[in-house]
Amino acid sequence: MKKADTFEFFRRLAEANPHPETELESGNTYQLLVAVVLSAQATDAGVNKATRRLFAEVETPAQMLALGEDGLKEHIKTIGLFNAKAKNVIALSQALVDQHGGEVPADRGALEQLAGVGRKTANVVMNVAFGAETFAVDTHIFRVGNRTGLTRGKTPLAVELKLEKAVPQPFRLHAHHWLILHGRYVCKARKPECWRCSVIDLCAYKPKTPAPATRSS
Numbered sequence: 001m002k003k004a005d006t007f008e009f010f011r012r013l014a015e016a017n018p019h020p021e022t023e024l025e026s027g028n029t030y031q032l033l034v035a036v037v038l039s040a041q042a043t044d045a046g047v048n049k050a051t052r053r054l055f056a057e058v059e060t061p062a063q064m065l066a067l068g069e070d071g072l073k074e075h076i077k078t079i080g081l082f083n084a085k086a087k088n089v090i091a092l093s094q095a096l097v098d099q100h101g102g103e104v105p106a107d108r109g110a111l112e113q114l115a116g117v118g119r120k121t122a123n124v125v126m127n128v129a130f131g132a133e134t135f136a137v138d139t140h141i142f143r144v145g146n147r148t149g150l151t152r153g154k155t156p157l158a159v160e161l162k163l164e165k166a167v168p169q170p171f172r173l174h175a176h177h178w179l180i181l182h183g184r185y186v187c188k189a190r191k192p193e194c195w196r197c198s199v200i201d202l203c204a205y206k207p208k209t210p211a212p213a214t215r216s217s
Contacts, residue, residue, distance in 0.1 A: 001149050003168070005202045009150060010171035012198045013178040020177035022128050024048065029104045029129040030096070031055050034064070034089055036124045037116045042079050050076045061093035061102050088116030106130045120156065123176075133172040135163040140183025141176060147187060149204030150179075 001009065023044040026032040031051070039047045054075040058064050064072065072086045079085065092114040096102055104125065105111060111122035123136035135141070137156040141163075145151040151162035167175045186193050194200055195211035 001151075001166070001202070001204075003166075006150065006166055007168050007171075009148075009199050009202050010167065010175060010178065013182060014171060014174070016198055017178065017181065020174050020181060022124070022177065025051065025055075027055060028059060029125070030060060031058075032129055033092070033104050033111075033114075033117070033121075033125050036121045037089060037092070038076060038079055038085050040085070040116075040121075041081060046079060050079050061096040064089065064093040065097065085116065091115035092117065104129065106132075108132075108134070119160075123160075127173070127176065131173065135160045135167070135176045137163070137176070138180060139189075140187075141179045143189060144179050144183040144187050147192070147205045148199070148202070 022032075024032065024035040024039060025048045026035050035047055035051055038051065054072070058067055069086050069090045072089060073082060076082045076086060095114055096104065100110070106126070106129075108119075108122045108126055111117050111125055112119060120136045120138060123132075123134035126132035127134045127136065137145075137160045142153075142156050142159055145153065145159045145163065151159050151166055153159040153162055163175065171178075182199075183189075186197050192205065192209050194203075194205070194208040197203065200208065
């Protein structure tokens with residue numbers, strides 16, 4: 001996509017939603033980290049449903065360790081892969097206590113050393129909690145980037161690196177949120193709702209989905 005088109009692409013998304021936010025609920029940086037780890041292969045809505053009661057009891061890594069792995073499982077058993085995720089959350093909580101004074105580090109490399117934390121999770125925490133201009137490429141962003149022609153790549157990392165080069169100011173801080181929300185609610189996986197897309201004329205996707213027919217009375 002041309003530079004001018006990329007700028008216009010994000011300008012329109014920003015105009016429609018000037019202050020996008022993650023849909024994961026949390027009260028502090030530690031809870032955000034836990035929520036993002038739990039969200040792997042799960043919906044934000046499902047994670048929020050499980051963590052509301054959990055986060056009412058647990059605000060710190062030390063409190064999570066006191067709750068214990070079995071106690072955590074009881075809270076998150078409705079989330080997919082909850083056994084492995086519980087093990088990772090306990091392990092990362094222990095590492096935060098032992099190595100970081102109970103605080104979440106504002107460093108992507110340090111975050112990626114924590115159990116269950118990959119590059120995407122680290123990028124989300126860096127962006128949301130610490131205001132870093134990172135691009136957390138999930139399935140929505142990977143799809144939107146390739147489908148629209150905004151940033152094509154065969155892997156999430158390839159798309160991330162192209163976004164890093166392509167996204168202009170003043171859109172870099174919130175770019176990944178706009179793309180996630182666009183992919184989640186408009187540029188959907190099975191049937192993109194092209195008829196209500198604000199960037200349809202900038203998009204390289206050819207088989208544009210027409211508006212559904214309305215029934216006549």
